[in-house]
Amino acid sequence: MAKLLGEAPARLSRPSISHVIFDMDGLLLDTEKFYTEVQEIILARYDKTFDWSLKAKMMGKKAIEAAHVFVEESGISESLSPQQFLQEREAMLQKLFPTSQLMPGAAALVRHLGANGIPICVATGSQRSHFELKTQRHGDVFSLMNHIVLGDDPEVKQGKPSPDVFLAAAGRFEGGGPADRRSILVFEDAPSGVTAAKNAGMSVVMVPDPRLDSSFHQMADQVVESLLDFDPAEWGLPPFCKD
Ligand SMILES: O=P(O)(O)OC[C@H](O)CO
Numbered sequence: 001m002a003k004l005l006g007e008a009p010a011r012l013s014r015p016s017i018s019h020v021i022f023d024m025d026g027l028l029l030d031t032e033k034f035y036t037e038v039q040e041i042i043l044a045r046y047d048k049t050f051d052w053s054l055k056a057k058m059m060g061k062k063a064i065e066a067a068h069v070f071v072e073e074s075g076i077s078e079s080l081s082p083q084q085f086l087q088e089r090e091a092m093l094q095k096l097f098p099t100s101q102l103m104p105g106a107a108a109l110v111r112h113l114g115a116n117g118i119p120i121c122v123a124t125g126s127q128r129s130h131f132e133l134k135t136q137r138h139g140d141v142f143s144l145m146n147h148i149v150l151g152d153d154p155e156v157k158q159g160k161p162s163p164d165v166f167l168a169a170a171g172r173f174e175g176g177g178p179a180d181r182r183s184i185l186v187f188e189d190a191p192s193g194v195t196a197a198k199n200a201g202m203s204v205v206m207v208p209d210p211r212l213d214s215s216f217h218q219m220a221d222q223v224v225e226s227l228l229d230f231d232p233a234e235w236g237l238p239p240f241c242k243d
């Protein structure tokens, strides 16, 4: 099976990458499954099914923005407000988040780029309280980041697909980051995140969940099945050492 799922037509003009920004949920950490699980439980109470077309519209967004999508798109806004939805899922999420695991290939890629002096950071829609719970067992990886920009950062006025979180992340690299934003490579799993990175003028590798409709792959510059399949050398980044 091909590990490279897609390639944008502009492959030959691919820029050389100097800086890397990682998304967190569903990209570095396997936390998207927790959101799916609790949202399935909540919708089941209304005799409704949580499916991947709704998931695609929610993932990557700030909590309150995703909550509006959830109650409106599922047709339960008369019974449950976005705020009530967030309160209800919070208790379940707080139990699940500390069990978060790294996605395949995440630790190796972060360590490789860090060891080779590539400036790296995280840009997530996740709020600080959730970030702390999700990363409590993964300080060794997250401590390698130059900085981490969270969804409740004052500079992030709007969540993804707004470019705010990626522009804030770029601006916090030494010297304000590279002038040519295309030389920043963003790793993302969510449609809203890929759009946000493109809105910020950056290059994007998408690592989508296989259940996500492939029409969402189109905006990404490259689509891979797993971080294990990413080849840094294709982007002018230091190559992995061959054993
Ligand atoms: O994918 P992230 O890291 O931007 O997180 C967004 C939400 O917390 C979950 O969809």
Ligand SMILES: [Mg+2]
Pocket: 023, 024, 025, 026, 027, 059, 060, 188, 189, 190, 193
């Ligand atoms: Mg994500």
